[in-house]
Amino acid sequence: MTYLKSVRNVFALFLCLFALAAQAQTAAPAKLPNVVILATGGTIAGTGATSTTTVGYTAATVGVDALIKAVPELQKVAHVSGEQVFQIASENMGNEQWLSLAKRVNALLAQPNVDGIVITHGTDTIEETAYFLNLVVKSRKPVVVVGAMRPSTAISADGPINLYNAVLTAGSLEAVGKGVLVVMNDQINAAREVTKTNTVTTDTFKSPELGMLGYVVGNQPHFYRASTRKHTVDTEFDISKLDTLPAVDIAYTYANVGPTAVNAFVAAGVKGLVHAGVGDGSLPTKVRPALSSARAKGVIVVRSSRVGQGIVARNGEANDDELDFVVSDTLNPQKARILLMLALTKTNNTKEIQRMFYTY
Numbered sequence: 001m002t003y004l005k006s007v008r009n010v011f012a013l014f015l016c017l018f019a020l021a022a023q024a025q026t027a028a029p030a031k032l033p034n035v036v037i038l039a040t041g042g043t044i045a046g047t048g049a050t051s052t053t054t055v056g057y058t059a060a061t062v063g064v065d066a067l068i069k070a071v072p073e074l075q076k077v078a079h080v081s082g083e084q085v086f087q088i089a090s091e092n093m094g095n096e097q098w099l100s101l102a103k104r105v106n107a108l109l110a111q112p113n114v115d116g117i118v119i120t121h122g123t124d125t126i127e128e129t130a131y132f133l134n135l136v137v138k139s140r141k142p143v144v145v146v147g148a149m150r151p152s153t154a155i156s157a158d159g160p161i162n163l164y165n166a167v168l169t170a171g172s173l174e175a176v177g178k179g180v181l182v183v184m185n186d187q188i189n190a191a192r193e194v195t196k197t198n199t200v201t202t203d204t205f206k207s208p209e210l211g212m213l214g215y216v217v218g219n220q221p222h223f224y225r226a227s228t229r230k231h232t233v234d235t236e237f238d239i240s241k242l243d244t245l246p247a248v249d250i251a252y253t254y255a256n257v258g259p260t261a262v263n264a265f266v267a268a269g270v271k272g273l274v275h276a277g278v279g280d281g282s283l284p285t286k287v288r289p290a291l292s293s294a295r296a297k298g299v300i301v302v303r304s305s306r307v308g309q310g311i312v313a314r315n316g317e318a319n320d321d322e323l324d325f326v327v328s329d330t331l332n333p334q335k336a337r338i339l340l341m342l343a344l345t346k347t348n349n350t351k352e353i354q355r356m357f358y359t360y
């Protein structure tokens with residue numbers, strides 16, 4: 001009898017606990033992630049004269065609070081707060097802004113109550129800012145850079161949906177450890193591979209040949225692949241004590257080009273020079289001696305290509321070992337410039353710098 005009673009009691013206790021647990025599950029709202037939006041300007045914060053003005057508008061006029069208010073749906077997927085870090089068109093983004101943005105991102109991500117960061121940005125240099133952050137952010141938490149091709153006042157502005165998808169991704173566990181991402185047009189791209197491919201259309205961002213990472217569909221990110229190159233916590237770059245970056249410029253090559261630009265950059269005192277060559281980074285006969293003499297003066301020369309896809313092969317179109325040049329691998333010239341600047345904060349050794357180009 002006593003035995004039956006105690007079995008009944010234990011059973012009742014289990015039922016109680018089960019009911020309490022079930023109640024707790026239905027009563028407690030799902031814990032929303034804390035996502036900070038850092039606004040820097042661009043078309044996503046732009047305004048035009050009329051709703052059909054999709055060119056000739058003014059970028060960087062709407063503040064971060066208004067951007068957040070325009071998308072009330074954000075509150076359903078994250079606790080969102082905003083900071084206006086700059087208010088500029090992204091053609092004016094530069095080393096100084098990158099250093100201060102990266103320091104702010106690192107400080108925020110070090111806080112336990114921040115789960116992810118979204119950076120609103122002009123699309124013209126979004127790939128450069130994203131790649132810079134990809135190399136210097138010291139956290140595995142998601143960082144998503146987002147922009148828009150149409151100003152906020154346009155019919156079918158793409159900013160609100162892009163911002164919503166960016167916040168969803170930045171607050172997701174799936175995006176942890178994936179490096180810095182660019183989310184636009186329902187697609188997720190890796191900072192290293194993404195590039196702007198069209199001057200005006202909303203599907204402008206692509207990762208040519210290597211492919212995007214996934215989609216944002218049905219209120220959640222879906223990842224299908226990851227970039228294999230090292231990033232964020234796995235890089236050797238530390239910008240925490242830097243106020244400037246070494247001067248690195250890009251010399252562009254075209255039919256009939258001469259050595260004027262290369263010589264001018266060297267005279268201006270650059271520490272590194274990226275050559276945006278034709279084809280597989282080929283060096284025109286009139287440019288090669290100027291680059292070779294730049295190297296003799298201590299300037300690090302990186303052979304890249306203006307083509308936009310494919311590998312610049314070491315010792316292919318030039319004898320890089322003999323010239324003591326570095327090749328950019330698959331990085332386009334503007335991203336090669338970023339990696340070269342960071343590489344030069346660590347070393348002047350071309351073998352080491354070449355290793356970095358094959359690592360990041």
Ligand code: SIN
Pocket residue numbers: 041042043044059088089090091121122123124125147148149
């Ligand atoms: C900019 O890059 O700031 C202007 C263009 C854009 O955001 O699409």
